[in-house]
Each structure stands twice: as C-alpha cells, then as structure tokens.
Amino acid sequence: MEEDKVVLLGSGFSMFGMRAKIALAEKGIKYEYIEEDLTNKSSLLQEMNPIHKKIPVLIHHGRPICESLIIVEYIDMVWHSNSPLLPFDPYLKSQAKFWADFVDQKVYHASRRVWISKGDEQEVAKKDFLESLKHLEEFLGDKPYFGGETFGFVDVALIPFYCWFYTYETFGNFKVESVCPKLISWAKRCMQKESVSETLADEKEVYESVLDYKTRFILN
Amino acid sequence: MAKDGEVQLFGVRGSPFAGRVQVALELKGVQYTYFEEDLRNKSDLLLKYNPIHKKVPVLVHNGRPLAESLVILQYIDETWGNHPIFPQHPYHRALARFWSSFIDDKCLPAITKAAFTANKEEREKGSEESLEALQFLENELKHKFFGGESIGIVDIAAGFIAFWLPAIEEAVGLKLLSSEKFPKLSKWSEEYTNHPVVKENLPQRERVVGFFKARYASIVASK
Numbered sequence: 335m336e337e338d339k340v341v342l343l344g345s346g347f348s349m350f351g352m353r354a355k356i357a358l359a360e361k362g363i364k365y366e367y368i369e370e371d372l373t374n375k376s377s378l379l380q381e382m383n384p385i386h387k388k389i390p391v392l393i394h395h396g397r398p399i400c401e402s403l404i405i406v407e408y409i410d411m412v413w414h415s416n417s418p419l420l421p422f423d424p425y426l427k428s429q430a431k432f433w434a435d436f437v438d439q440k441v442y443h444a445s446r447r448v449w450i451s452k453g454d455e456q457e458v459a460k461k462d463f464l465e466s467l468k469h470l471e472e473f474l475g476d477k478p479y480f481g482g483e484t485f486g487f488v489d490v491a492l493i494p495f496y497c498w499f500y501t502y503e504t505f506g507n508f509k510v511e512s513v514c515p516k517l518i519s520w521a522k523r524c525m526q527k528e529s530v531s532e533t534l535a536d537e538k539e540v541y542e543s544v545l546d547y548k549t550r551f552i553l554n
Numbered sequence: 555m556a557k558d559g560e561v562q563l564f565g566v567r568g569s570p571f572a573g574r575v576q577v578a579l580e581l582k583g584v585q586y587t588y589f590e591e592d593l594r595n596k597s598d599l600l601l602k603y604n605p606i607h608k609k610v611p612v613l614v615h616n617g618r619p620l621a622e623s624l625v626i627l628q629y630i631d632e633t634w635g636n637h638p639i640f641p642q643h644p645y646h647r648a649l650a651r652f653w654s655s656f657i658d659d660k661c662l663p664a665i666t667k668a669a670f671t672a673n674k675e676e677r678e679k680g681s682e683e684s685l686e687a688l689q690f691l692e693n694e695l696k697h698k699f700f701g702g703e704s705i706g707i708v709d710i711a712a713g714f715i716a717f718w719l720p721a722i723e724e725a726v727g728l729k730l731l732s733s734e735k736f737p738k739l740s741k742w743s744e745e746y747t748n749h750p751v752v753k754e755n756l757p758q759r760e761r762v763v764g765f766f767k768a769r770y771a772s773i774v775a776s777k
C-alpha cells in the first residue's frame with residue numbers, strides 16, 4: 335500500500351471502532367475503511383494485530399496501531415495542527431487519560447453485563463453502569479464538553495456508547511436520562527457535530543443486532 | 555517552593571504499581587515525599603485524592619492529584635523532561651503504550667489466575683495464558699531493554715515480571731519464567747532488577763514472598 339495511506343479496520347457497531355472514525359473525521363483525514371467479519375478474521379487483521387486479533391486497527395505508513403485510545407492519541411499527535419483532542423497542559427492531559435481509561439475500565443464492562451445478564455446479576459450491572467455514568471457526569475460539571483469548550487479526548491472515548499444506550503435501557507428496563515440528565519444533554523450536543531452524527535450507528539439497528547446475537551447464541 | 559514544586563506519592567510498600575512511579579521519579583531525580591498507606595484503613599487524604607478507585611499509587615503535584623500508574627508515568631515524563639521514558643516519535647510512542655497496557659491487561663490477570671485461583675482448571679488456563687503472554691514479550695525484546703539501551707516505560711511497567719513474578723513463583727510453587735523457554739526475558743529481568751535506580755527501590759524480597767504466601771494460603775483455605 336502507498337506510504338501515506340491511512341486504513342482503518344473496524345467492525346459493525348463496535349464503539350471502539352467508532353472512536354477511531356470520529357477522531358479521523360474530526361481531523362478531516364481521508365482513509366480507507368475495511369469492515370472485518372469477526373467470525374472469520376481476515377489475514378490482514380491477524381497480521382496487523384497478532385496479539386489481540388481485535389479491531390479497531392489503524393494502519394499508517396504500512397504500520398499498525400492497535401487499541402482504540404492509543405489510536406485516537408496517535409491520530410491526535412500526528413495530525414496535531416487541527417482540532418486538538420488532548421489538552422496541551424500535562425495535568426489536564428493526564429486527567430483526560432484517566433477518565434478515558436475509566437470509560438474502558440468501568441463503563442464498558444458494566445454495560446456489557448447489563449445486556450448479557452439477567453435477574454440479580456443484571457441489577458448489579460445496572461447499578462454499576464449508572465454509577466459509572468454519574469461519576470462521569472460529575473466530572474463533566476457545567477462544561478459543554480469533557481474537553482471544556484471544545485470536543486476532546488474523553489468526549490471521543492464516551493460518545494460512541496450513546497448509540498448503545500437504547501440497547502442497555504431496553505434490556506435493563508431503565509432510562510439513563512432519569513439518572514444522568516446532564517449526560518444526555520451532553521450526548522445530544524455531541525450529536526450536532528457531523529463527525530459524531532455521521533459515525534454513530536442507529537440505536538434501533540444496534541438493538542436489533544444485539545437481540546439477534548443473543549438469540550443465535552441462546553442467551554435469552 | 556522546591557524547583558520541582560511539591561510532589562507527594564501515596565503508595566504501599568511492596569506494591570508493583572507504586573514501585574513504577576518511584577522508579578520514574580528517582581530516574582528523573584525528582585524530590586518527593588512518600589506516604590505509606592494502610593489499605594485496610596485508608597487515609598482521608600487518599601480517599602480525597604482518589605475517590606473513584608480509592609487505590610494507590612496516587613501522585614499529588616502542587617496539590618493536584620493523579621491516579622492510575624500508567625497515567626501518572628505519562629504525566630511525570632511530560633513534566634520532567636530529563637531521562638525520557640517515552641519515545642518521542644508518535645508510532646514508537648503508540649507501541650510503548652500498547653506494550654505497557656499489555657502488561658496490565660493480559661500478563662497480570664493471567665499470572666494472578668495461574669497463581670491465586672482455587673479451581674485447578676482455572677489455574678491451568680491461567681498458566682497457559684501467562685506463557686502465551688510471556689512469549690509475546692520475549693519476541694518483542696530486541697535490545698538490552700524494551701526501551702533500547704536504557705530503560706523506558708515498557709521496562710518500568712514490566713517490572714512486575716522481573717521482580718514480583720519470581721516472588722509469586724516461589725510463594726505458590728509455580729514456574730512460568732524459565733530461562734530455557736524465555737532466555738531473553740530472563741536476562742532482561744536480571745538487567746532490570748540490577749539497574750541502580752530500580753535496585754534501590756525494590757521492596758524486600760522475603761516480605762513480598764511472605765505476602766504472596768499468605769494470599770495463596772487464604773485461597774487454598776477458602777476452597
């Protein structure tokens with residue numbers, strides 16, 4: 335492939351793949367997108383991410399970068415002159431990294447348990463999920479974005495989950511807005527941005543695909 | 555105020571995560587005050603500085619707290635520019651971040667499963683996963699250190715493998731890091747633990763082995 339070419343390997347409704355897409359869109363970078371079938375992984379994916387064999391993978395100058403937050407940071411460093419996502423100040427930058435990491439450690443794992451589990455286990459998952467969102471809402475405070483006045487790293491890390499809220503809410507029988515109204519306002523604000531609205535999947539389509547997955551793997 | 559500002563580190567003696575931060579601070583010659591926490595009776599300060607995870611290490615610089623060892627290490631490297639531990643080039647930096655996360659997301663959980671699970675099948679699975687993870691690291695090691703000729707972020711993150719893993723092996727009667735299977739990684743372990751800054755900041759081995767023995771005993775007892 336040509337030296338400067340940018341390629342992104344992604345799949346379906348992965349919120350991690352969406353992070354990379356949003357970052358690329360924010361920077362106005364042209365790239366080739368390759369949709370991976372995770373039940374039949376391509377030789378390219380296996381070659382580019384032999385350790386985890388997961389998406390997203392960004393390929394730039396023929397070299398792979400793996401793990402969504404590492405990809406977003408890489409994009410921000412290489413195309414640093416437009417739409418910076420990470421703050422310049424080391425402390426604020428570290429705070430952003432901490433909260434993005436929090437999304438992975440707490441929000442993601444709890445959210446998965448919400449749609450996979452049932453009964454008491456699901457109740458615990460719901461509580462953990464909403465608690466993690468409440469912490470994020472507290473950190474957001476009155477700022478328009480997690481990045482302050484402008485859309486930033488933590489915004490990119492969290493916003494893809496918004497198109498999955500309908501799935502969690504339907505399976506878990508709750509509404510995020512009743513617990514975290516400010517977070518929903520924040521999400522709607524982000525959706526005004528083309529990089530976000532063009533990237534996020536339709537929430538009903540996400541729900542249908544999860545329902546189909548659960549049915550196929552008899553998780554009901 | 556001192557030239558570095560006021561730097562405080564909250565840790566626990568023997569913690570590999572607090573140890574990472576100490577190595578980075580010492581490498582850069584940063585003056586700091588160390589506070590030993592009792593995790594069974596966490597201080598008000600710790601709970602104030604890390605209300606989310608309530609864990610160590612926490613670094614406080616000029617009154618501003620930071621948590622999560624790898625996040626702290628990035629902050630230290632950007633604040634004190636001497637003896638850089640992260641590569642400058644975006645691609646190499648991304649690789650360094652990838653491998654440090656690999657240690658925490660894959661190696662540590664696999665080793666913990668291999669050593670500290672009551673269920674025999676789970677332990678065997680953990681051993682398999684640990685050996686696989688160690689093999690990836692073995693293949694990745696191309697110089698004296700992961701950072702090249704001097705230690706970098708991946709070496710500091712992998713300190714767990716160099717010092718704490720052998721202690722776990724002794725405590726529970728496990729052998730994962732053999733020099734036959736992992737010659738480069740074994741040699742690297744020796745080089746890393748003998749690095750003057752690292753050596754000075756390692757906890758007492760007997761205490762660490764003792765800690766792991768007690769942990770193993772409680773797992774076995776709860777079967």
